[in-house]
Amino acid sequence: MTVKALxxxxxxxxxxxxxxxxxxxxxxxxCDWAGxxxxxNGFIKSLLPKFAAAHPQIEFAVSPRPGKHPVIVGHxxxxxxxxxCVRNLSPYEILQKVELLRDASxxxxxxxxKAVLSTKPSVRGIWSPYHGxxxxx
Amino acid sequence: MARITRMRRLQSLQLAIxxxxxxxxxxxxxxxxxxxxxSSPAQSKNTDWIRGKLWKGxxxxxxDPYTQxxxxxxxxxxxxxxxxxxxxxxxxTPAAVRESRLALPGRRTEAAAEKELQASDPTYVPAADxxxxxxxxxxxxxxxxxxxxxxxxxxxxxxxxxxxxxKEVLEVHLRRAVVEALALKxxxxxxxxxxKKWSEGGELDEALAAQVEVQDxxxxxxxxxxxxxxxLTSEVEEAExxxxxxxxxxxxxxxxxxxxxxxxxxxxxxxxxxLRKRLYxxxxxxxxxxxxxxxxxxxxxxxxxxxxPKPLKLAQVLEKRNAxxxxxxxxxxxxxxxxxxxxVAVGRWKVIEEELKKRDLPVTGYGDAPRxxxxxWLTGKI
Numbered sequence: 272m273t274v275k276a277l278x279x280x281x282x283x284x285x286x287x288x289x290x291x292x293x294x295x296x297x298x299x300x301x302c303d304w305a306g307x308x309x310x311x312n313g314f315i316k317s318l319l320p321k322f323a324a325a326h327p328q329i330e331f332a333v334s335p336r337p338g339k340h341p342v343i344v345g346h347x348x349x350x351x352x353x354x355x356c357v358r359n360l361s362p363y364e365i366l367q368k369v370e371l372l373r374d375a376s377x378x379x380x381x382x383x384x385k386a387v388l389s390t391k392p393s394v395r396g397i398w399s400p401y402h403g404x405x406x407x408x
Numbered sequence: 409m410a411r412i413t414r415m416r417r418l419q420s421l422q423l424a425i426x427x428x429x430x431x432x433x434x435x436x437x438x439x440x441x442x443x444x445x446x447s448s449p450a451q452s453k454n455t456d457w458i459r460g461k462l463w464k465g466x467x468x469x470x471x472d473p474y475t476q477x478x479x480x481x482x483x484x485x486x487x488x489x490x491x492x493x494x495x496x497x498x499x500x501t502p503a504a505v506r507e508s509r510l511a512l513p514g515r516r517t518e519a520a521a522e523k524e525l526q527a528s529d530p531t532y533v534p535a536a537d538x539x540x541x542x543x544x545x546x547x548x549x550x551x552x553x554x555x556x557x558x559x560x561x562x563x564x565x566x567x568x569x570x571x572x573x574x575k576e577v578l579e580v581h582l583r584r585a586v587v588e589a590l591a592l593k594x595x596x597x598x599x600x601x602x603x604k605k606w607s608e609g610g611e612l613d614e615a616l617a618a619q620v621e622v623q624d625x626x627x628x629x630x631x632x633x634x635x636x637x638x639x640l641t642s643e644v645e646e647a648e649x650x651x652x653x654x655x656x657x658x659x660x661x662x663x664x665x666x667x668x669x670x671x672x673x674x675x676x677x678x679x680x681x682x683l684r685k686r687l688y689x690x691x692x693x694x695x696x697x698x699x700x701x702x703x704x705x706x707x708x709x710x711x712x713x714x715x716x717p718k719p720l721k722l723a724q725v726l727e728k729r730n731a732x733x734x735x736x737x738x739x740x741x742x743x744x745x746x747x748x749x750x751x752v753a754v755g756r757w758k759v760i761e762e763e764l765k766k767r768d769l770p771v772t773g774y775g776d777a778p779r780x781x782x783x784x785w786l787t788g789k790i
Contacts, residue, residue: 303721312722320731323738331732334741335723 278350292328293376296346297369300336307358311341314362322369329373343368347377511556513547566605568692575714576659578691582710583662584615585686586670588640589679590629591618595637602682606640608689612654614639616662625674625705671707683709748772 340358619630751757
């Protein structure tokens with residue numbers, strides 16, 4: 272068995288204390304040549320400076336990836352990443368995707384069909400038939 | 409049978425060829441040179457009786473019609489170089505090597521064997537060590553040795569090694585070329601000098617100071633045309649010309665001082681080629697032949713020679729605009745961020761590099777390890 276490093280995982284406890292944005296880093300990859308990066312290049316030139324100024328708690332890294340479609344990768348404080356391909360999108364469509372990444376929790380997408388979802392185990396613990404005095408019927 | 413008719417056709421073809429390729433026609437044809445008859449004269453004596461029977465008396469024509477053809481002299485189809493080399497006792501080194509001005513390695517010679525030497529020279533004592541012997545380098549280091557490959561052997565192109573990119577500077581050089589061509593025309597030596605190399609170190613200012621007057625597409629030069637022409641045709645070999653250093657700002661100012669009428673000068677073929685050649689010599693920009701034919705005025709030449717500057721990369725644009733100037737949370741990379749860059753960012757790369765070197769492993773790449781064969785097996789390539 273391979274040795275795995277401990278992953279520092281922060282549980283989202285937003286609402287109990289100060290609000291902490293789950294997204295910690297956004298990577299912007301573009302290509303100088305390809306047409307599918309046209310919108311992305313426009314976004315980086317025109318919209319990203321304002322967005323980055325408005326979110327000082329997020330780290331932004333802009334780097335080229337020649338010969339590939341443009342991608343935005345969000346890094347979250349739970350250790351997960353969320354990449355979105357933004358090929359052939361216009362700058363404002365890309366802005367929507369960036370806002371989506373910013374607001375995402377980093378958790379896996381799952382269906383919420385219960386009203387309450389808790390990551391905390393019950394304070395009373397799980398009921399066991401082998402413990403306690405038993406119940407007279 | 410078919411073969412022979414083809415031969416005849418070939419022969420007639422050669423006769424039909426006009427004498428413009430005299431050299432080819434001078435050579436005897438293959439069919440003529442070839443001795444088809446393999447029978448010797450002695451054999452033909454043996455067959456005389458049957459000829460007599462067939463013709464009932466004196467047979468017309470020669471006994472062996474094939475050998476009676478005009479006997480070709482000992483002439484060969486081979487080119488002269490081949491003939492030279494086939495002759496015995498001649499130096500077989502190629503002409504290019506013989507005439508080369510480079511110091512080429514000498515021929516391999518073999519020393520006489522010890523026994524032979526002792527027979528001719530009884531005082532000969534073979535050397536026991538290499539002391540006192542002349543040191544001759546190996547062939548692999550021949551060109552590194554002094555005197556074998558110097559500056560004189562390096563290629564010097566006709567075109568300028570430094571390519572002019574800016575349109576304004578290019579225009580200034582084109583103007584100079586036009587003035588020079590007109591000066592040569594006025595001096596009456598243009599046709600003579602159109603194909604020769606014009607002196608590179610001519611006075612740039614002098615050429616640019618001359619006024620060009622254009623009327624109906626025909627240009628005349630005002631000013632001292634003879635001095636410009638003389639500077640061009642002078643045979644004095646000058647050291648590297650320093651006159652080509654025109655900055656973009658200077659060029660812009662110069663362009664303002666000229667009216668644009670000089671760009672409408674109509675071009676004829678000699679002028680077109682002369683300008684192209686001079687522009688190549690001055691700026692290193694060569695206009696393709698196929699496009700040059702379409703250029704009818706100087707303006708067209710300028711359009712063909714000038715190129716739009718390369719568009720800036722996004723990272724350069726961002727730097728120029730200072731888009732993320734004071735934002736501490738933004739990093740812009742000019743190059744792709746690879747695995748090594750990621751390790752460098754966390755400060756782990758120097759440790760990795762050290763450990764790899766310690767184990768004598770390649771730091772980047774796979775060294776001389778073979779390609780991943782298993783991947784080829786899996787993908788069905790092998």
